[in-house]
Each structure stands twice: as C-alpha cells, then as structure tokens.
Amino acid sequence: MDIDLLVKSIEKEFISYSNPLIAKKQEKYMRNNFRFFGLTANQRRTIQNPFVKSILDFDEKKFNEFIIALWNKEHRDFQYFSQELVYFNHYNFKCKDINIFEYMIINKSWWDTIDFVSPKILGKYFEIYPKKIEKTIQKWLNSNNIWLQRSCLLFQLKYKNKLNKLLLEKIINSLRNSNEFFINKAIGWILREYGKTNKNWVINFIKETELNKLSVREGLKYLKY
Numbered sequence: 001m002d003i004d005l006l007v008k009s010i011e012k013e014f015i016s017y018s019n020p021l022i023a024k025k026q027e028k029y030m031r032n033n034f035r036f037f038g039l040t041a042n043q044r045r046t047i048q049n050p051f052v053k054s055i056l057d058f059d060e061k062k063f064n065e066f067i068i069a070l071w072n073k074e075h076r077d078f079q080y081f082s083q084e085l086v087y088f089n090h091y092n093f094k095c096k097d098i099n100i101f102e103y104m105i106i107n108k109s110w111w112d113t114i115d116f117v118s119p120k121i122l123g124k125y126f127e128i129y130p131k132k133i134e135k136t137i138q139k140w141l142n143s144n145n146i147w148l149q150r151s152c153l154l155f156q157l158k159y160k161n162k163l164n165k166l167l168l169e170k171i172i173n174s175l176r177n178s179n180e181f182f183i184n185k186a187i188g189w190i191l192r193e194y195g196k197t198n199k200n201w202v203i204n205f206i207k208e209t210e211l212n213k214l215s216v217r218e219g220l221k222y223l224k225y
Contacts, residue, residue: 001054003065003066004069006051006055006066007069007070007073007078009051010047010048010051010078010081011075011078013048014039014044014047014075014077015037017037017039017043017047018037018038018039019037019038019039021038022038022039022040023035023036023037026038026076030076030110030112033110034074034075034076034079034108034110035074035075035076036075036077037075037077039077041080044077044080044081045084048081048084052085052088055085056085056089060092060094063089064097066085067082067085067086067100067104068100068103070082071103071104071107072107076108076112079104079108079113080113080116082104083104083113083117083120083121084116086100086117086121087116087120087121087124090121090125090128093124093125093128093129095129098125098129098132098136101117101121101122101125104117104121105117105145105147105148105151106145106147106148109147111150111182114147114151114154115154117151118150118151118153118154118155118157119154119155119156119157119158122151123155123156123157123159127162133167137152137167137171140152141171141174141175146178146180146182146183147182149175149178149183150183150186152171152175153171153172153175153183153186153187153189153190154186154189154190156168156194157189157190157193158193160194160197161197163198165201168194169205172187172190172191172209173209176209176210176211176212176215178212181214184211184212184214184215185214185215185218187211187212187215187218187219188214188215188216188217188218188219188221191206191215191218191219192218192219192220192221192222192223195219195220195222195223196222199223202219203220203223206219206220
C-alpha cells in the first residue's frame, strides 16, 4: 500500500475513536506542545496493531520512509506509534539507522518521546553497534541540543551491570553545569537507576562530584547510606 494512503487509513481509525475531553487533558499535560486524538495507550495500540504486521514486512527503504511519515504528523499519537514500530523492529537495526534515531530526537522533541527512544531504541542499538557509541555520544554532547544530550544520559538506563561507568562519568561531567531542568533531572534519574545495581558507586560518585541539587536529590532518592 502507498505510504500516504496507509497513514490516512490509520488516521481515519484514530479519529473514529477520538475523545475531545481526553485530548484536552493530554494536551494540557504536555503543555500544549502537541495535539492529541484523546486515545488511551491501550486504545491506540488496539487500533494500530492490525497495521503492524504489514508494516514490519516493508523493505528497509519503505519502512524508514513510513517511520518518518508518522513522525512528521501533527498529532502526538503518530509519534508514539512510530517509536513503538521502530522498537518492535530492533532485530533488523542497521548501523546507519542512527540517522533516523537522531531525526526522531531532534524533531518534535519533548521528554515523552526522548524517554522512550533513548533507553529502548538507542539502548538496543548501541548494544548491537557498540563501536558507534564514542563518536555519536561526543557529537551529541557537543551539539547544544538538550534532547540529544539527555539521550546521551539515558541510553544506558536499563543496562544494569553492563553500564559503562567511565562513559557515564564523562557524560555527566560534560553536562553537570547545565541549567536545563531536563538535563539535571536525567542525571539524577540515571544515577538513581544505576544505584539499584551499584549503590556504593553511585553514593561515592555523588559525594565526590559537584552536581546540581536536583540531580543529587533524584540520584539519592531511594538510597539509604
């Protein structure tokens, strides 16, 4: 099926189940940065699921074009569908796909998509292509784009014992003087999450590093010492 026709078919289904009252609440929660159809996550997935198999059967070029087509739609529900499709397709990740992931990060950017793309999509991608980490992370740290920088912090969120401590130190030290809420919150989040695996390292790192108060508070939130 033609990509435009497929997107229109999905949009038609989303509209048929839309709820303006829920949409208004969703838009308010997201500070009116995006429009919503007013679908719950379960509703949206029920609607989109019949389309998933045929989309995953697309060749690489068509699949990527479809992902970008969804991402460029106005309603936020399309970005959620797009990122879930990418994650479902992680077993087919190609090295060059980092370009698509970067596009997803820097376009229609907000915490809700970053916090899916980074730990899930980037987390899986960098496990498959670890040689891409150093160059990509350095590029993103130097970008002055807070969403790329937040992604640097959060891609190891679920790595547990596989987390690269030296890399995390480098990333945090590069960003710890930031005044951006979303950066300082993410520093605290990654430290808090890693504290579940390596409590002593996190406590010592926080003690020895001059961090924003928000990062410290978030990092030590559930740690007793």
